[in-house]
Amino acid sequence: MTPEQLAPIGAALARLLSPHAEVVLHDPATDEIVAIWNPLSGREPGDPSLLGELDELSTTDPDVYGPYPKVLPDGRRLSSVSAVMRDKDGKAAYVFCVNVDRTAFEGASRLLAAFAAPTAGQPRVLFEHDWSETLNEIVAGYVRERGVPVERLSREDRVDLLGKLDAAGVLSQRRSVPAVARALRMSRSALYQHLGQARKEPHADPA
Structure with a gap:
């Protein structure tokens, strides 16, 4: 060697x-x-x-x-x-x-850490009306809690979920109904029927 x-x-x-x-x-x-x-x-x-x-x-x-x-x-x-x-x-x-x-x-490493870490909360002017994000969060949380996909939710589950979305103000937003119907895999007419029932029942505010 x-x-x-x-x-x-x-x-x-x-x-x-x-x-x-x-x-x-x-x-x-x-x-x-x-x-x-x-x-x-x-x-x-x-x-x-x-x-x-x-x-x-x-x-x-x-x-x-x-x-x-x-x-x-x-x-x-x-x-x-x-x-x-x-x-x-x-x-x-x-x-x-x-x-x-x-x-x-x-x-x-320092650069990546600084780039990835949030430095402030969401700008209110940009996100206060982002009801689609609220829609996604509520639906995703609900199906995780139930342990079933959206298409397998029962009628009672859909009524309950619509009540939560309504309480969060999602359904009061302009053009939100088509998006909610797509998210819940249901027709608009079915959505209105379920929503009518949901509004007759008390629902806790979403977490």
Whole structure:
């Protein structure tokens, strides 16, 4: 096993993770860097490896360490993994270290979190008349509670559901009747008949 034989592995890892990671090949016998790809840290071959830090890391696999945190001089935080390459006698011949710069990933995470999180309630001017959203919510909640699809609701269920929609003000909205009829899978004439019965019966306000 020679550095030349290991070089394609380092180059492949660096190409896969570029530009967010550097790959370093260390010689533990000399405690020097043998080769480095995409040198984020500014180090060069021949610089000290400083592999003593690996001795302090606990791991279930004696040949693989990490991920563990490191910091560059400019403050960038890294996640690092080190793998020991052993010769035929079991002696540590080389150590591969992959150091991933977390800056871009943490920035993307913050951006996605900020983009996805609502910053304010629904603008009243836009949503106070959105009766179709109320219709969908009430119908969806009702069928979930009953455990059956809309088309299998009984006559009593439909009367009850229409009472809830009426109490929520949905049926008082202009052009709402066709939408409610479609949502409940019934004709308009049947809707008016059921609605007439619903209005004769008391119904609790929708939650």
